[in-house]
Amino acid sequence: MKRTIALLALLIxxxxxxxxxxxxxxxxxxxxAEHWRPADPQNTLYLDLENGRVIIELAExxxxxxxxxxxxxxxxxxxDGLSVYRVVEGFVAQGGDMDGDKPTGKAKRTIPAEFSQENxxxxxxxxxxxxxxxxxxxxxxxFPAARDxxxxxxxxxxxxxAFAMAREQDIDSGGTEFYAVIGPTQRYLDRNTTVFGRVLxxxxxxxxxxxxxxxxxxxxxxxxxxxVRLRVAADLPEKERKALEVLRTDSPSFEELIAARxxxxxxxxxxxxxxxDVCSVGIPGRATTDHQSKP
Amino acid sequence: MKRTIALLALLIxxxxxxxxxxxxxxxxxxxxAEHWRPADPQNTLYLDLENGRVIIELAExxxxxxxxxxxxxxxxxxxDGLSVYRVVEGFVAQGGDMDGDKPTGKAKRTIPAEFSQENxxxxxxxxxxxxxxxxxxxxxxxFPAARDxxxxxxxxxxxxxAFAMAREQDIDSGGTEFYAVIGPTQRYLDRNTTVFGRVLxxxxxxxxxxxxxxxxxxxxxxxxxxxVRLRVAADLPEKERKALEVLRTDSPSFEELIAARxxxxxxxxxxxxxxxDVCSVGIPGRATTDHQSKP
Numbered sequence: 001m002k003r004t005i006a007l008l009a010l011l012i013x014x015x016x017x018x019x020x021x022x023x024x025x026x027x028x029x030x031x032x033a034e035h036w037r038p039a040d041p042q043n044t045l046y047l048d049l050e051n052g053r054v055i056i057e058l059a060e061x062x063x064x065x066x067x068x069x070x071x072x073x074x075x076x077x078x079x080d081g082l083s084v085y086r087v088v089e090g091f092v093a094q095g096g097d098m099d100g101d102k103p104t105g106k107a108k109r110t111i112p113a114e115f116s117q118e119n120x121x122x123x124x125x126x127x128x129x130x131x132x133x134x135x136x137x138x139x140x141x142x143f144p145a146a147r148d149x150x151x152x153x154x155x156x157x158x159x160x161x162a163f164a165m166a167r168e169q170d171i172d173s174g175g176t177e178f179y180a181v182i183g184p185t186q187r188y189l190d191r192n193t194t195v196f197g198r199v200l201x202x203x204x205x206x207x208x209x210x211x212x213x214x215x216x217x218x219x220x221x222x223x224x225x226x227x228v229r230l231r232v233a234a235d236l237p238e239k240e241r242k243a244l245e246v247l248r249t250d251s252p253s254f255e256e257l258i259a260a261r262x263x264x265x266x267x268x269x270x271x272x273x274x275x276x277d278v279c280s281v282g283i284p285g286r287a288t289t290d291h292q293s294k295p
Numbered sequence: 296m297k298r299t300i301a302l303l304a305l306l307i308x309x310x311x312x313x314x315x316x317x318x319x320x321x322x323x324x325x326x327x328a329e330h331w332r333p334a335d336p337q338n339t340l341y342l343d344l345e346n347g348r349v350i351i352e353l354a355e356x357x358x359x360x361x362x363x364x365x366x367x368x369x370x371x372x373x374x375d376g377l378s379v380y381r382v383v384e385g386f387v388a389q390g391g392d393m394d395g396d397k398p399t400g401k402a403k404r405t406i407p408a409e410f411s412q413e414n415x416x417x418x419x420x421x422x423x424x425x426x427x428x429x430x431x432x433x434x435x436x437x438f439p440a441a442r443d444x445x446x447x448x449x450x451x452x453x454x455x456x457a458f459a460m461a462r463e464q465d466i467d468s469g470g471t472e473f474y475a476v477i478g479p480t481q482r483y484l485d486r487n488t489t490v491f492g493r494v495l496x497x498x499x500x501x502x503x504x505x506x507x508x509x510x511x512x513x514x515x516x517x518x519x520x521x522x523v524r525l526r527v528a529a530d531l532p533e534k535e536r537k538a539l540e541v542l543r544t545d546s547p548s549f550e551e552l553i554a555a556r557x558x559x560x561x562x563x564x565x566x567x568x569x570x571x572d573v574c575s576v577g578i579p580g581r582a583t584t585d586h587q588s589k590p
Contacts (some may be wrong), residue, residue: 204502
């Protein structure tokens with residue numbers, strides 16, 4: 001396995017690391033229990049596709065209307081049997097009711113835009129350094145975000161894994177057609193659509209979907225990417241759930257992780273820009289059993 | 296198809312567009328023939344996996360040693376039957392000789408680092424606006440790049456699709472274990488490894504590979520991601536090749552594309568940051584037959 005040492009060096013703990021600057025892997029492994037929070041099953045979606053499960057955490061505190069409505073749609077079984085009908089390599093996977101004619105019950109077809117919040121309830125953890133798209137970037141409630149410090153306007157940003165709502169020309173026209181960013185960041189979409197969650201687990205399931213070949217990346221046979229079901233995690237029996245925890249983005253461990261990502265250790269790294277962008281920090285998650293099974 | 300209008304608006308030509316600011320799709324469609332260049336079959340690799348073909352353009356002008364050596368390795372059939380043994384979701388797919396014991400012929404196992412060039416032969420097209428990782432970003436010879444304007448040191452950057460060489464602690468220790476970025480940008484790796492190409496076609500083939508579950512993302516059964524063969528395109532009969540063209544990054548069409556990506560049209564876009572990062576511009580490519588078949 002000699003040759004594999006190369007990039008592995010980025011993931012394991014260098015022996016020469018000084019005690020006061022721990023590498024990311026160690027920060028995450030040693031983060032105390034109170035720096036983690038469980039992903040709330042009431043704000044978690046399970047998107048079950050033919051090839052596996054995608055787990056999405058919903059940002060109720062940022063987009064309460066969208067979160068309440070997609071949960072209502074899930075509980076009406078709205079998405080079951082529909083499809084992820086638009087998949088563009090390096091861009092998005094979009095699903096829902098392509099034809100726009102499936103009836104809903106009490107859930108709505110459109111929800112007023114929730115592109116940003118003026119006074120968000122959660123604390124914003126700023127990221128140092130420049131950003132071309134926003135006055136300030138950082139993290140809020142476990143999501144990558146941006147902010148205007150002058151007005152406190154705060155919004156979630158389009159990193160890989162962002163879960164958002166497609167819309168037509170009218171900013172309030174979205175409500176059922178969700179998309180996930182499956183490629184590099186799509187930051188130019190920030191504040192143009194409502195980002196209301198992010199994929200916690202199962203990105204590889206989305207990546208395995210068939211790409212569309214029709215105009216705009218629509219599939220010729222959308223049924224090839226069939227949605228088996230979309231459920232609120234809390235509505236499934238506990239034994240059918242995967243308990244996940246997310247490192248709190250307002251915790252000292254996460255602050256230390258930001259610093260470690262900005263300042264890579266000398267040694268393997270010979271070029272060290274002293275910078276990390278908001279989409280490259282990575283918000284650690286883990287299955288609850290991962291650490292409970294350890295002594 | 297009513298609901299699909301939403302994000303499609305980003306891809307089609309808005310009717311309200313002023314003649315002097317064409318949208319990206321139109322700039323690309325109307326680019327004159329001399330703004331395109333064929334991908335040179337002598338600097339193109341075909342990485343054939345069980346599930347399809349990945350086409351990689353090599354940047355000989357930036358990393359001549361690495362390009363010459365991987366072509367020599369391909370011509371010795373070095374990679375045939377090896378595997379893409381390390382696949383980490385949102386990060387990289389790495390392939391080659393995991394055990395490090397397969398003999399080579401005249402090709403070398405290690406090549407001195409070619410992280411950057413002091414005086415590159417091709418013209419650098421700068422991108423306006425800030426970048427946290429480098430003094431200046433832009434494009435050179437069809438590749439996303441960065442540059443220090445004071446020294447003219449220029450290097451290729453780790454966008455999605457970047458094709459680079461893994462290494463161990465010694466900067467000159469890489470030579471056979473290639474990796475492709477399959478997730479968001481990994482810009483902190485810039486100038487820490489030799490980037491010597493980019494994926495022109497078949498990213499979805501890489502995305503469909505099995506992820507590794509062992510430490511560092513190594514596959515338990517690397518043979519599941521077997522490399523059928525790695526070939527220089529020029530070595531295959533013409534009828535087995537896919538002729539590709541790339542929009543010249545030093546052409547007026549590409550300059551106009553940069554401007555269009557920075558300044559999205561009013562209308563669907565309500566938030567317009569007037570900025571685009573180097574990994575979000577996208578360098579257009581097309582199959583030669585795409586346009587030849589049109590009148």
